[in-house]
Amino acid sequence: MFSVLVTGANRGLGLTFVRQLLNLAKPPEHVFACCRSPENAADLQTIASNNPAVKVLKLDVANKLTYKDTVHDVEQIVGDQGLNLLINNAGIISRGNVENASTEDMERLYQVNVVGTLGVTQAFLPILRRAASFTNSDDETMSIEKSAIVNISSIMGSITLNNSSSAVAYRTSKAALNMLTNCMSIEFASYGVLAVAMHPGWVQTDMGGVDKAPVTPHESVSGVLATLDKLKGLDASGKCYEYTGRTLPW
Numbered sequence: 716m717f718s719v720l721v722t723g724a725n726r727g728l729g730l731t732f733v734r735q736l737l738n739l740a741k742p743p744e745h746v747f748a749c750c751r752s753p754e755n756a757a758d759l760q761t762i763a764s765n766n767p768a769v770k771v772l773k774l775d776v777a778n779k780l781t782y783k784d785t786v787h788d789v790e791q792i793v794g795d796q797g798l799n800l801l802i803n804n805a806g807i808i809s810r811g812n813v814e815n816a817s818t819e820d821m822e823r824l825y826q827v828n829v830v831g832t833l834g835v836t837q838a839f840l841p842i843l844r845r846a847a848s849f850t851n852s853d854d855e856t857m858s859i860e861k862s863a864i865v866n867i868s869s870i871m872g873s874i875t876l877n878n879s880s881s882a883v884a885y886r887t888s889k890a891a892l893n894m895l896t897n898c899m900s901i902e903f904a905s906y907g908v909l910a911v912a913m914h915p916g917w918v919q920t921d922m923g924g925v926d927k928a929p930v931t932p933h934e935s936v937s938g939v940l941a942t943l944d945k946l947k948g949l950d951a952s953g954k955c956y957e958y959t960g961r962t963l964p965w
């Protein structure tokens with residue numbers, strides 16, 4: 716894989732994606748680690764200062780005005796080869812149920828988890844398409860090596876598996892993200908761009924709860940990357956996977 720972009724890369728799963736991508740047997744030549752405040756992203760800045768493959772770029776997924784410069788910076792670096800993999804990882808949660816969730820919270824979560832994913836994907840689509848059509852082999856099979864969008868969703872967005880009304884804004888935003896992923900897979904199939912949703916497990920991050928969650932960020936991201944590596948062809952697109960590799964029902 717030539718190039719990868721991760722949103723929300725300054726902490727939690729996003730930061731772990733950056734670290735583990737660099738540790739792959741064949742690491743990407745370019746890792747774009749996007750976050751809201753590069754100047755405060757101490758861990759990312761340390762990684763970037765030791766590894767020229769990493770560029771720390773400003774991207775607030777809820778603020779369209781920040782997209783243009785980031786797309787420009789990425790485009791300058793990747794050129795004709797385009798962007799192979801977009802990991803829409805940035806996300807937020809709130810806890811209320813149907814009776815007491817605030818409508819403001821619901822709007823805030825949709826803005827980041829759904830609208831942000833749509834906006835960022837639209838902004839990078841031309842260079843994802845460029846990667847899909849850039850070829851130095853005869854292999855036209857869709858894959859993350861070629862061109863893919865991975866939306867970090869949650870099992871909490873699965874309607875089939877749901878048995879709770881807690882965190883209703885989060886559950887509904889991830890259900891909407893799942894539908895958005897499905898629509899991306901249908902619309903982008905003819906471009907050769909794969910699109911999947913991914914449940915990373917219940918993970919020890921600020922969101923998952925460092926003391927409560929059973930899965931370490933390292934286990935989660937290793938599982939996600941191993942799962943993504945196996946996705947080949949149209950049949951693999953338009954599905955929701957878990958970090959263990961199993962397919963989850965929508």
Ligand SMILES: NC(=O)c1ccc[n+]([C@@H]2O[C@H](COP(=O)([O-])OP(=O)(O)OC[C@H]3O[C@@H](n4cnc5c(N)ncnc54)[C@H](OP(=O)(O)O)[C@@H]3O)[C@@H](O)[C@H]2O)c1
Nearest residue numbers: 723727728775776777804805806869917918920921922923
């Ligand atoms: N942890 C879990 O158990 C779990 C389970 C299922 C799914 N997920 C999903 O996994 C993804 C990562 O979660 P996490 O556990 O790593 O959470 P986290 O530790 O809370 O980190 C969230 C990341 O998203 C970024 N972010 C929030 N709003 C943003 C915005 N408007 N623009 C750009 N970045 C923004 C944060 O940046 P700041 O530092 O600037 O706030 C932070 O880097 C999320 O999509 C989450 O829904 C997590």
